[in-house]
Amino acid sequence: MTDKMTLSDEVALVEMTDAADETTALPPAASRPPNIRLEACTHCQLKCPVCQTATGEIHKYIGAGFLKFDDFRTLVDENPWVEEVELSNNGEIFLNPHMSKIVRYAHEHNVRLTASNGVNLNTVRAKVLEDLVRYRFRHMRVSLDGASAETYEKYRVAGDFDTVIANIETLNRHKEKHASRYPELTWQFVVFGHNEHEIDDARAMAERLGMDFFMKLNWDESYSPVQDVQAVRAKQTDGVASRSEFKEKFGHHYMQRLCHQLWDQPQVNWNGEIFGCCRNTWKAFDVNAFDDGLEAALNSEQVNYARAMVTGRAEARDDVPCTTCRIYKIMQKSGRYIARD
């Protein structure tokens, strides 16, 4: 992954509603969401500071493993309504030894694949790189928090900047050879105090490599905080230099939009457990997509109850993971929940 706790990250203002006072009706269930998230791998070879995957802490809750091809094939076969699968979240998808087979099978069954949460792209087999292009893998966000090896490797410990750039160049050559625009690539730059001086250079490199450029705010403000706040504000889409500034300016958590994943792109773990959204790494719901069936799992009473909670239509309940989520606690305090039609 990249920045832990992430999905497609252009920070859009989520629609919000004041606390539901007048209704206890539950919001509509997800039923058959055409987009889902399915963790391809919870291992990572890098040792980024402040990452729970790097310390192994996260494995206590989501397990250490990877999506098996057979499970992926069964899920695709049994749920033809699934159109798009996001594979990245808490680990590096390219450490999954079944990646080539997964990419090919998805393509043959008209399922679009993305890694828009993020990849570090340090360790990718040559065949996989070409298969990403050959089988039209749609989009990848590449974690590159620097425009030089020295700066990049301060955070992406054990990563190799030149290798990542070389892998991007290889992908671009394959794209030319196969006359394909896929996978579309985004350069993700998490802004820290130690790399803020390279934002412009990184943006220019991204352009040269045919990549979009996205600046993301650091999730742990105690680690290498931004120094030149004014300069970063001027370069950041939302005009803020930290997540606390974001909350102050917009009145909600930087990641509150992730709650919409409960409906629009629910998170399934590599072993079929349901986590609901990509932020939840501490408690699975009590259903399993591989054992209970995807549709039944995504529409269980407990998952629907979580949907009711984040829309302000139900009280917190101990067995629901959202109850201990900081984003939910902020919503509870402010009385401003997410809005769903």
Ligand code: SF4
């Ligand atoms: S790339 Fe870094 S932040 Fe992302 S999972 Fe690996 S160690 Fe964690």
Ligand code: SF4
């Ligand atoms: S409140 Fe629930 S759905 Fe929203 S981010 Fe937290 S765990 Fe995810």
